[in-house]
Amino acid sequence: MFDVISNSLAVLFLSVGVFFLWVGVIGVIRLPDIYSRLHAATKCDILGAGLALIGLMIYEGLSFNVLKLLLVTLLLLSSSLVVGHVIARAARRIDLVPWQENREEKLLLEKEKLFREIFKV
Amino acid sequence: MSPFFIGVSIILMMGVFATLFCVFRRPNILDKVLVVNLIGTNALVILILISYISNRGACLDVALAYALLSFIAIVVFARYIESRGKF
Numbered sequence: 001m002f003d004v005i006s007n008s009l010a011v012l013f014l015s016v017g018v019f020f021l022w023v024g025v026i027g028v029i030r031l032p033d034i035y036s037r038l039h040a041a042t043k044c045d046i047l048g049a050g051l052a053l054i055g056l057m058i059y060e061g062l063s064f065n066v067l068k069l070l071l072v073t074l075l076l077l078s079s080s081l082v083v084g085h086v087i088a089r090a091a092r093r094i095d096l097v098p099w100q101e102n103r104e105e106k107l108l109l110e111k112e113k114l115f116r117e118i119f120k121v
Numbered sequence: 122m123s124p125f126f127i128g129v130s131i132i133l134m135m136g137v138f139a140t141l142f143c144v145f146r147r148p149n150i151l152d153k154v155l156v157v158n159l160i161g162t163n164a165l166v167i168l169i170l171i172s173y174i175s176n177r178g179a180c181l182d183v184a185l186a187y188a189l190l191s192f193i194a195i196v197v198f199a200r201y202i203e204s205r206g207k208f
Contacts, residue, residue, distance in 0.1 A: 025136040029143045041159050049162050068181045079192040090203035091151050
């Protein structure tokens with residue numbers, strides 16, 4: 001009985017974790033900008049891998065391997081934060097501009113406005 | 122439970138290949154660092170699943186070392202790109 005409950009909980013947690021890992025993959029493929037892609041990738045780290053590892057911990061039961069899994073989870077929790085911050089800071093320092101909707105059209109409109117102001121057309 | 126683990130790792134492997142083929146079109150180098158992070162996380166989960174599929178406890182230690190190494194590699198790459206400046 002206990003076996004059935006722990007196995008079904010493990011399957012549930014693993015499925016949710018795999019869902020979030022795929023959310024990260026689709027976000028990195030589809031989103032337009034490095035900052036928004038970073039948002040998707042760090043979600044995938046914490047939620048996806050964390051939930052999958054929690055499911056495996058439930059499946060394992062009580063043994064020495066749970067300690068290693070817990071260690072990997074804590075390492076992922078802290079390293080994901082540091083990685084997100086470092087990549088965002090590097091993107092900021094090398095002047096990557098954030099994505100805007102219709103960026104070229106807005107630039108053209110601004111140039112036109114400036115032209116009219118200068119030459120009084 | 123072993124067939125379920127095999128199916129889960131195949132699904133994760135499909136995600137890894139999808140990111141790997143879609144990152145070739147990006148011109149920016151920081152995207153590649155980001156994808157290294159994503160693939161590292163997926164490979165970590167796949168390694169732990171492999172250790173449960175094949176009943177080998179040593180793969181867990183490999184996964185722990187892999188997490189540490191990919192973390193350090195990404196931090197070093199990002200700091201290097203940041204210090205190199207605009208390109």
